[in-house]
Amino acid sequence: MTQQKNRRTPRQNGQPRAEGARDGARNTGTTPPAQPSRDAAGKKARPAEARKQDAPKPVAAAAGRTPDDHRTDDRRSDGRRTDSRTDPRAGRRAGDPGPDPAPPSLTRRRLLGTAGAAGAAGLVVGGAAGAVGAEVVREDAPTPLSSVGATSVDFRGDRHQPGITTPMQARGHLLAFDLAPGVDRRAVIALLRRWSATAERLMAGEPQSGGADTGIALDAGPSSLTVTFGFGRSFFGRTGLTARLPEALAPLPDFSADVLDPRRSNGDLWVQIGADDALVAFHALRAVQRDAGDAARLRWQMNGFNRSPGATARPMTTRNLMGQVDGTNNPKPGDPDFARRVFVPADGSPGWMAGGSYAVVRRIRMLLDSWDNLSLERQEKVIGRRKSDGAPLSGGTETTPVDLAKLTPEGSLAIAGDAHVRVAAPESNQGAAMLRRPFSYHDGFLDDGAPDAGLLFIAWQADPMKGFVPVQRKLDRGDGLSRFLRHEASGLFAVPPAPEPGSYVGRALLEG
Ligand SMILES: C=CC1=C(C)c2cc3[nH]c(cc4nc(cc5[nH]c(cc1n2)c(C)c5CCC(=O)O)C(CCC(=O)O)=C4C)c(C)c3C=C
Numbered sequence: 001m002t003q004q005k006n007r008r009t010p011r012q013n014g015q016p017r018a019e020g021a022r023d024g025a026r027n028t029g030t031t032p033p034a035q036p037s038r039d040a041a042g043k044k045a046r047p048a049e050a051r052k053q054d055a056p057k058p059v060a061a062a063a064g065r066t067p068d069d070h071r072t073d074d075r076r077s078d079g080r081r082t083d084s085r086t087d088p089r090a091g092r093r094a095g096d097p098g099p100d101p102a103p104p105s106l107t108r109r110r111l112l113g114t115a116g117a118a119g120a121a122g123l124v125v126g127g128a129a130g131a132v133g134a135e136v137v138r139e140d141a142p143t144p145l146s147s148v149g150a151t152s153v154d155f156r157g158d159r160h161q162p163g164i165t166t167p168m169q170a171r172g173h174l175l176a177f178d179l180a181p182g183v184d185r186r187a188v189i190a191l192l193r194r195w196s197a198t199a200e201r202l203m204a205g206e207p208q209s210g211g212a213d214t215g216i217a218l219d220a221g222p223s224s225l226t227v228t229f230g231f232g233r234s235f236f237g238r239t240g241l242t243a244r245l246p247e248a249l250a251p252l253p254d255f256s257a258d259v260l261d262p263r264r265s266n267g268d269l270w271v272q273i274g275a276d277d278a279l280v281a282f283h284a285l286r287a288v289q290r291d292a293g294d295a296a297r298l299r300w301q302m303n304g305f306n307r308s309p310g311a312t313a314r315p316m317t318t319r320n321l322m323g324q325v326d327g328t329n330n331p332k333p334g335d336p337d338f339a340r341r342v343f344v345p346a347d348g349s350p351g352w353m354a355g356g357s358y359a360v361v362r363r364i365r366m367l368l369d370s371w372d373n374l375s376l377e378r379q380e381k382v383i384g385r386r387k388s389d390g391a392p393l394s395g396g397t398e399t400t401p402v403d404l405a406k407l408t409p410e411g412s413l414a415i416a417g418d419a420h421v422r423v424a425a426p427e428s429n430q431g432a433a434m435l436r437r438p439f440s441y442h443d444g445f446l447d448d449g450a451p452d453a454g455l456l457f458i459a460w461q462a463d464p465m466k467g468f469v470p471v472q473r474k475l476d477r478g479d480g481l482s483r484f485l486r487h488e489a490s491g492l493f494a495v496p497p498a499p500e501p502g503s504y505v506g507r508a509l510l511e512g
């Protein structure tokens, strides 16, 4: 599985930074780093001007949060580590300067304190905060980068590309490119080499090479950045590689609920960017776009989001814009059939896709005005789960298996015949399953005032014909939720395995 670890980045000159992405330091207006940071070319940059703190602001459960607070507990087996050197929850590092003997300025205080200390300062502090006392940070003392900023994902750390089993990030950008007319295979190889090198550096928290960095992410750590690359069906014709076109990239069938915009669908190349910081995500987006140069033109781009790590008091499954807990019954990396369902096997066809996966991307607008006018009872019936905590209407808690046969005392189905979870369940689809890893989106409002908002639905599977396609066929006919949805754009992409060291994404396809 994708390995994640906390590490400091060369962007910080080997020194922890004061301004954590979402830690208490930031919320209380702590100073910028005392140590010089590096500029894009790796030179030492001057320390930034200190920021003033006008008034203490609430601390959001500083000591109780984890990098994956928006995930269920059982999805924390992903290799993420907190590091006592960088994790504010772990307290001060051995050898770090202690509290300033001189009376500190209030403007320099970082309060991660006990409920008592927090109360005195008018702060709201999460339950686990008691382990760390009120901490006064010296004006010139390095402060650890928050665990959110410090967490990184290896570009080649796993057989599979990152961004598939990586826990969902707070920000996402999806981009599709078309190759420029006349671009030959050599230019495509050069493009994929550039993209791979950039993804590797940025995911490690390093600036783009060759002085090309825009500086957008200079103060931040890697923030769980992932960059994932895929090939659309049209890529193979454009590059003379039709002999290597996977069968699984056959066009998706039409569905009756589709109102697809071809300009926002498909594309030769697809890039998925995710990060727990908006600037880090945008930095990667710009780098990928600039790296494309004359070789490829942007075809479409969509921006999404999920709950931020630390927004909830304990790790929880995220919610979608309909307010539902969404993602509970996803296949889990620990499931015995997880790899078989999500990744192309080592002896799979074509060989260059072994260890890869297929991404179905759907922009699904939610008819939120109609949905929000439904009673809570109707909303829950449409899904088959409780809105408050995601528990199935057949009983239990969020993680209790759904009992599709359960009857109410009156003798009707506890989970309605057209409930989304019934129609979508593997039991209703001859075992078909996929890993759903979406982002929510909101692009303003339509002419009629309705929110242009919904889900950038991304489904990962070893074969779309055994994942998305049969399930969507069924949902299209009999899902109570489909009355509140419009599928507006669609794409299907072959996402090859992670490249070997020194190689680039897609080499086995282009040079195999
Ligand atoms: C073709 C596949 C699916 C599409 C498209 C889809 C859209 C969609 N779903 C929700 C909200 C929820 N979906 C939930 C479960 C669920 N959905 C699918 C498939 C598609 N959903 C599956 C396979 C499942 C799991 C079914 C099961 O085995 O129980 C849930 C319940 C919580 C959960 O398990 O994740 C919600 C809520 C929306 C809003 C949406 C389109 C915008």
Ligand SMILES: [Fe+2]
Pocket (backbone or CB within 6 Å): 420, 424
């Ligand atoms: Fe669903």
